[in-house]
Amino acid sequence: MxxxxxxxxxxxxxxxxxxxxxxxxxxxxxxxxxxxxxxxxxxxxxxxxxxxxxxxxxxxxxxxxxxxxxxxxxxxQAEMVSAWMAIQPNPDYQPITLAEMSDSPRMETVLHIANLSTQPIYDVKVEPNRLDIDPISLGVLPPQETYKLAGDEGLIPEGEEYSSHITLKFTDAKGAEWVRGPGGELFNP
Incomplete structure (x- = not known):
């Protein structure tokens, strides 16, 4: 030119x-x-x-x-943070008699929040997409850590079906706020 x-x-x-x-x-x-x-x-x-x-x-x-x-x-960093719910075997399930089998379910719903980055994340908040379940807040999730919360700890109401649709909100090490939506999409609010 x-x-x-x-x-x-x-x-x-x-x-x-x-x-x-x-x-x-x-x-x-x-x-x-x-x-x-x-x-x-x-x-x-x-x-x-x-x-x-x-x-x-x-x-x-x-x-x-x-x-x-x-x-x-x-x-x-934000791309290395995720949350999901899964149904998995209950590690406490050890029935001795038939009566005890009904007291301890074989499967449980577990919420996983993973920070696979090399820096901590802050102000972690998980909001299940149900109105009858309160949001779950964590202060800090250290790097290379996965936080797990079982359904019998208040995550899912007794006898209810679980929904894998959750929203994760957090702040990265640089102070930027992020949201990971129910479909896995990542964006700044």
Missing amino acids: LYELFRLLHSLLGHIVVIAPPVDDGNGAVDLADIVGGWSTLGAFIAAVAAAVYAVRVYRIEHGRDKKQLEREGRE
């Missing part, structure tokens, strides 16, 4: 120089150095304008790249 601009400029200057009337220095003589100097100055000005336009374009491209990089870095 720059080459084409210079070619066009050269072509225009060539035609203008041929057509331009002679410059009188007051003695009736034309000074060729003044003509060449004037056209050189004009050419340098046009080249400077072209360079400025090009510099602005490069700046915009680089600024966009930097912005995207900062967004990626900001999401890096």
